Amino acid sequence: MERTAVYPGTFDPITNGHIDIIERAAQMFDWVIVALAVNSSKKTLFTQDERFALAEQSLAQFGNVRVMLCSGLIVEFARQQGAAAIVRGLRAVSDFEYELQMALMNRKMVQEINTIFLMPHERYTYLNSSIIRELARYGSPTIRDFVPAIVADALVQKMSNVE
Amino acid sequence: MERTAVYPGTFDPITNGHIDIIERAAQMFDWVIVALAVNSSKKTLFTQDERFALAEQSLAQFGNVRVMLCSGLIVEFARQQGAAAIVRGLRAVSDFEYELQMALMNRKMVQEINTIFLMPHERYTYLNSSIIRELARYGSPTIRDFVPAIVADALVQKMSNVE
Amino acid sequence: MERTAVYPGTFDPITNGHIDIIERAAQMFDWVIVALAVNSSKKTLFTQDERFALAEQSLAQFGNVRVMLCSGLIVEFARQQGAAAIVRGLRAVSDFEYELQMALMNRKMVQEINTIFLMPHERYTYLNSSIIRELARYGSPTIRDFVPAIVADALVQKMSNVE
Amino acid sequence: MERTAVYPGTFDPITNGHIDIIERAAQMFDWVIVALAVNSSKKTLFTQDERFALAEQSLAQFGNVRVMLCSGLIVEFARQQGAAAIVRGLRAVSDFEYELQMALMNRKMVQEINTIFLMPHERYTYLNSSIIRELARYGSPTIRDFVPAIVADALVQKMSNVE
Amino acid sequence: MERTAVYPGTFDPITNGHIDIIERAAQMFDWVIVALAVNSSKKTLFTQDERFALAEQSLAQFGNVRVMLCSGLIVEFARQQGAAAIVRGLRAVSDFEYELQMALMNRKMVQEINTIFLMPHERYTYLNSSIIRELARYGSPTIRDFVPAIVADALVQKMSNVE
Amino acid sequence: MERTAVYPGTFDPITNGHIDIIERAAQMFDWVIVALAVNSSKKTLFTQDERFALAEQSLAQFGNVRVMLCSGLIVEFARQQGAAAIVRGLRAVSDFEYELQMALMNRKMVQEINTIFLMPHERYTYLNSSIIRELARYGSPTIRDFVPAIVADALVQKMSNVE
Numbered sequence: 001m002e003r004t005a006v007y008p009g010t011f012d013p014i015t016n017g018h019i020d021i022i023e024r025a026a027q028m029f030d031w032v033i034v035a036l037a038v039n040s041s042k043k044t045l046f047t048q049d050e051r052f053a054l055a056e057q058s059l060a061q062f063g064n065v066r067v068m069l070c071s072g073l074i075v076e077f078a079r080q081q082g083a084a085a086i087v088r089g090l091r092a093v094s095d096f097e098y099e100l101q102m103a104l105m106n107r108k109m110v111q112e113i114n115t116i117f118l119m120p121h122e123r124y125t126y127l128n129s130s131i132i133r134e135l136a137r138y139g140s141p142t143i144r145d146f147v148p149a150i151v152a153d154a155l156v157q158k159m160s161n162v163e
Numbered sequence: 164m165e166r167t168a169v170y171p172g173t174f175d176p177i178t179n180g181h182i183d184i185i186e187r188a189a190q191m192f193d194w195v196i197v198a199l200a201v202n203s204s205k206k207t208l209f210t211q212d213e214r215f216a217l218a219e220q221s222l223a224q225f226g227n228v229r230v231m232l233c234s235g236l237i238v239e240f241a242r243q244q245g246a247a248a249i250v251r252g253l254r255a256v257s258d259f260e261y262e263l264q265m266a267l268m269n270r271k272m273v274q275e276i277n278t279i280f281l282m283p284h285e286r287y288t289y290l291n292s293s294i295i296r297e298l299a300r301y302g303s304p305t306i307r308d309f310v311p312a313i314v315a316d317a318l319v320q321k322m323s324n325v326e
Numbered sequence: 327m328e329r330t331a332v333y334p335g336t337f338d339p340i341t342n343g344h345i346d347i348i349e350r351a352a353q354m355f356d357w358v359i360v361a362l363a364v365n366s367s368k369k370t371l372f373t374q375d376e377r378f379a380l381a382e383q384s385l386a387q388f389g390n391v392r393v394m395l396c397s398g399l400i401v402e403f404a405r406q407q408g409a410a411a412i413v414r415g416l417r418a419v420s421d422f423e424y425e426l427q428m429a430l431m432n433r434k435m436v437q438e439i440n441t442i443f444l445m446p447h448e449r450y451t452y453l454n455s456s457i458i459r460e461l462a463r464y465g466s467p468t469i470r471d472f473v474p475a476i477v478a479d480a481l482v483q484k485m486s487n488v489e
Numbered sequence: 490m491e492r493t494a495v496y497p498g499t500f501d502p503i504t505n506g507h508i509d510i511i512e513r514a515a516q517m518f519d520w521v522i523v524a525l526a527v528n529s530s531k532k533t534l535f536t537q538d539e540r541f542a543l544a545e546q547s548l549a550q551f552g553n554v555r556v557m558l559c560s561g562l563i564v565e566f567a568r569q570q571g572a573a574a575i576v577r578g579l580r581a582v583s584d585f586e587y588e589l590q591m592a593l594m595n596r597k598m599v600q601e602i603n604t605i606f607l608m609p610h611e612r613y614t615y616l617n618s619s620i621i622r623e624l625a626r627y628g629s630p631t632i633r634d635f636v637p638a639i640v641a642d643a644l645v646q647k648m649s650n651v652e
Numbered sequence: 653m654e655r656t657a658v659y660p661g662t663f664d665p666i667t668n669g670h671i672d673i674i675e676r677a678a679q680m681f682d683w684v685i686v687a688l689a690v691n692s693s694k695k696t697l698f699t700q701d702e703r704f705a706l707a708e709q710s711l712a713q714f715g716n717v718r719v720m721l722c723s724g725l726i727v728e729f730a731r732q733q734g735a736a737a738i739v740r741g742l743r744a745v746s747d748f749e750y751e752l753q754m755a756l757m758n759r760k761m762v763q764e765i766n767t768i769f770l771m772p773h774e775r776y777t778y779l780n781s782s783i784i785r786e787l788a789r790y791g792s793p794t795i796r797d798f799v800p801a802i803v804a805d806a807l808v809q810k811m812s813n814v815e
Numbered sequence: 816m817e818r819t820a821v822y823p824g825t826f827d828p829i830t831n832g833h834i835d836i837i838e839r840a841a842q843m844f845d846w847v848i849v850a851l852a853v854n855s856s857k858k859t860l861f862t863q864d865e866r867f868a869l870a871e872q873s874l875a876q877f878g879n880v881r882v883m884l885c886s887g888l889i890v891e892f893a894r895q896q897g898a899a900a901i902v903r904g905l906r907a908v909s910d911f912e913y914e915l916q917m918a919l920m921n922r923k924m925v926q927e928i929n930t931i932f933l934m935p936h937e938r939y940t941y942l943n944s945s946i947i948r949e950l951a952r953y954g955s956p957t958i959r960d961f962v963p964a965i966v967a968d969a970l971v972q973k974m975s976n977v978e
Contacts, residue, residue: 003191024277028166028247073464084191090263090280100253103282104452109468114187117253117280119266122937126756135757138725142761236953267941268950272957285448289593298594301562305598329517350603354492354573399790410517416589416606426579429608430778435794440513443579443606445592611774615919624920627888631924655843676929680818680899736843742915742932752905755934766839769905769932771918 003084005029008074010037012044013151014055015132017124021089024118026062033081035070045133058148075106078113090117091125166247171198171237175207176314177218178295180287184252187281189225196244198233208296221311238269241276253280254288329410334361334400338370339477340381341458343450347415350444352388359407361396371459384474401432404439416443417451492573494518497563499526501533502640503544504621506613510578513607515551522570524559534622547637564595567602579606580614655736660687660726664696665803666707667784669776673741676770678714685733687722697785710800727758730765742769743777818899823850823889827859828966829870830947832939836904839933841877848896850885860948873963890921893928905932906940
């Protein structure tokens with residue numbers, strides 16, 4: 001029996017921490033769908049098309065991973081895709097509480113889909129997209145340790161446009 | 164490709180909370196091995212044979228779940244069994260920190276095995292084996308809501324022997 | 327001696343989780359005042375009049391509960407009402423820290439008023455007004471499990487106006 | 490309608506932090522019963538009779554507080570006493586999780602009794618009986634800031650006997 | 653060898669909690685630089701010049717403390733100043749996680765600079781600039797317990813202008 | 816002005832995580848005293864003499880670090896040594912709460928000595944002496960990544976004696 005997992009997020013932009021989680025999920029499931037949230041109310045640095053393209057190019061190396069847009073509730077999207085699980089990364093206690101709350105609510109809506117939590121490599125404990133955007137804003141070369149080269153280039157260019 | 168998950172624990176005794184997690188894992192993996200820890204230094208209420216028998220009888224309903232004894236490091240056992248993942252239940256923040264620590268250490272030892280975390284049903288948030296043993300000690304009938312009937316019977320008998 | 331408790335909040339809108347806490351407080355105190363915060367700086371989905379009306383109708387069943395507007399500091403309001411306590415619900419660790427901080431500050435201002443914390447039923451662990459608004463936005467019927475019928479109707483109508 | 494609250498604990502020995510919570514409860518309830526746990530399995534510094542006497546003398550100042558022994562489950566004891574609530578002090582996140590778990594389990598057993606949480610004065614944030622026993626062991630005069638004089642004297646005498 | 657520490661923040665406005673931490677740092681380091689963040693994206697109550705002047709006047713009593721503006725990444729600023737450490741106050745678990753994340757990221761960027769954490773006096777556990785601004789908004793005299801007199805005066809005047 | 820820091824612990828045995836913290840402290844203070852707790856009530860794997868010798872040999876590389884025995888309250892020991900600070904490592908939220916409590920109590924006893932918290936390298940997040948002893952018990956070669964060679968050898972030998 002083939003099993004699919006859904007990994008949702010805003011990916012503004014995708015980081016090595018995300019990719020680390022996706023790689024682990026891709027080892028445990030037959031298919032992984034990276035569900036890029038279409039959320040008009042949340043202001044993002046990159047446009048939806050840019051976020052999609054950066055995610056897709058960064059994940060081209062994985063044969064069983066696919067990026068898709070998701071405009072509704074994640075758990076509904078997962079059901080439509082026939083997914084067995086929603087995958088989330090856990091780094092810290094504060095992640096944990098919010099994630100637990102969302103996972104319980106999602107299960108209340110669609111009982112047969114479980115949320116599973118994976119830990120990224122500890123070198124990504126202190127990594128999130130907002131810190132990456134902050135570093136990029138100040139032109140720190142450190143971003144190249146935390147995002148794929150094409151994402152780093154996109155960040156540099158985006159920041160030079162913003163100024 | 165068939166995938167196996169290992170769910171380790173002391174199971175002193177097995178509770179509905181454990182069974183809830185095992186059932187979720189059994190939906191996502193082809194095989195689930197319940198690894199009963201052989202730990203001579205930790206004092207348990209039930210003997211190793213009793214814990215094994217109670218777990219096996221409580222899980223007979225699941226065709227792809229098997230109980231085994233594990234006398235060494237869990238992650239080594241998981242490697243020998245060709246497991247893709249170690250499964251752990253997460254209920255609370257204090258669980259989370261200890262589990263994170265163990266999962267990172269296990270990954271350090273055997274890189275290709277990930278720990279995945281699942282949440283039990285919220286009705287089991289307040290359930291653990293030590294509370295069950297406490298309730299049994301005072302003869303509370305509430306234990307029947309939290310353990311299978313054969314485990315409840317075994318607890319009642321054990322407590323009458325202890326006095 | 328009669329004792330009054332104050333339960334403050336924005337109630338945008340009132341949920342079954344709020345009502346669960348109010349019911350518990352109403353069993354322990356002679357009077358419970360639900361203090362609806364008048365806060366012009368915080369953008370709400372429902373207007374102040376709508377939030378007031380929904381709370382009042384949802385609480386009509388309790389003979390010793392009254393909804394009032396509160397436009398200043400909660401602890402000052404509680405003093406003016408002769409309250410013995412401020413009641414707050416606790417669901418999660420992140421609630422706990424913020425609540426502790428506010429309770430200590432409130433006590434610093436008015437020593438004789440204590441904050442007491444109550445836990446809602448565990449089925450409301452994953453419930454808050456912002457998740458309800460999110461579900462309503464996507465038209466999920468699940469909202470009817472978490473808010474009174476009149477609130478669910480108001481949410482459906484509000485969302486159809488927003489679009 | 491008169492309302493009673495139960496405040497359970499081991500009180501080995503009673504500290505100013507406990508008394509602070511009891512005083513707050515005594516302002517909100519008509520009667521407060523301090524339920525001293527009779528627990529043969531837990532090794533205590535003071536005997537049951539000593540703990541009882543120290544608690545009773547330290548609380549003689551409160552007209553509506555009474556110390557009682559409790560040998561079974563707290564929630565059963567509370568029901569027998571016709572209590573409306575069990576009172577617990579909350580100082581820290583780690584308290585919070587354990588307390589939440591116990592409170593949910595207690596409610597499962599006796600639905601009509603709620604647990605309410607109160608915060609001690611912030612000067613007692615760092616106070617617990619085990620730190621007091623540790624300080625007494627090293628003869629630190631600081632204990633007199635944290636326990637009533639009769640408890641401090643009893644600690645000094647107990648420690649001189651232990652050596 | 654002389655050692656310098658950097659204490660960064662927005663200081664909108666500086667409070668007694670900040671000053672408590674600065675005083676402790678000034679006892680352990682030869683020099684303390686209070687680095688006032690120049691952050692055009694964050695809306696502050698006081699202008700940059702006002703925040704600078706209030707901090708400088710409130711810290712005039714300390715011979716080895718100096719206020720400076722910092723417009724880039726803190727860790728870069730600390731390196732330019734030849735600092736041995738970045739100092740941060742820790743009051744609560746939620747502080748802790750964010751601070752840990754920032755400290756790890758800062759160390760990744762500049763290895764030789766450590767972040768050290770200090771605890772303010774427990775009377776400042778419930779104090780932060782946003783609560784102070786909230787109290788000032790309602791005209792609470794309690795602010796005078798938590799900020800220097802010149803800051804309290806500035807808050808009163810600012811609030812009368814805002815209305 | 817020369818400044819001394821005290822770093823207390825049981826060191827059963829000393830690990831690379833401890834050494835990482837000591838190295839950071841040794842960069843910020845003129846002298847670091849590693850205070851090995853003499854605690855007859857706590858059962859340790861290594862004797863006091865063994866723990867002292869392993870710590871001393873593992874720290875021989877640092878010119879300004881010295882190992883000493885401490886048989887009383889740490890904060891009293893720190894005062895006798897004229898220390899400016901007590902140093903503690905922080906890895907996790909559960910560490911944090913206990914540490915905060917001890918630090919506040921210590922400050923209550925000796926006002927002029929602050930506790931400062933440092934973070935070890937993230938590769939030591941999942942490291943503590945009890946995990947090391949557990950790995951050694953099962954003969955895992957992974958211990959050599961987490962303790963100095965002489966400590967690893969001592970662990971191997973100790974475990975062969977225990978069997």
